[in-house]
Amino acid sequence: MRLDKYLKISRIIKRRTVAKEASEKGRVKVNNKEAKPGTEVKVGDIIEIQFGDNAFKAEITEIKEHVSKDEAGGMYRIIEG
Numbered sequence: 001m002r003l004d005k006y007l008k009i010s011r012i013i014k015r016r017t018v019a020k021e022a023s024e025k026g027r028v029k030v031n032n033k034e035a036k037p038g039t040e041v042k043v044g045d046i047i048e049i050q051f052g053d054n055a056f057k058a059e060i061t062e063i064k065e066h067v068s069k070d071e072a073g074g075m076y077r078i079i080e081g
Helices: 003-009 016-024 069-075
Strands: 028-030 046-051 054-060 076-080
Touching (some): 003 028, 003 069, 069 076
Antiparallel strands (some): 054 076
C-alpha cells in the first residue's frame, strides 16, 4: 500500500493530501529512509513522522483497504511519541 494512503486509512494523519505534503517535505521516514508519498509500506515497517518538535514512531502491524474509526488504531503499534 502507498505510504500516503496508509497514513490516512490508519488515521495517523487525517487527510491524504496532508500525508502527501508531509512526505514530500521529508518529514516522513520508513525504516530510517526518507519516504515519498508513493513508497510501498508493508507489515513490520517502522514509520517516523516529524512535526515541528513532535516526533512519532510506529510499527505497521496490519494493512487493510477499509477500516472503521475504532479499528484504525490496531493497524500500528506506537514505539515513541
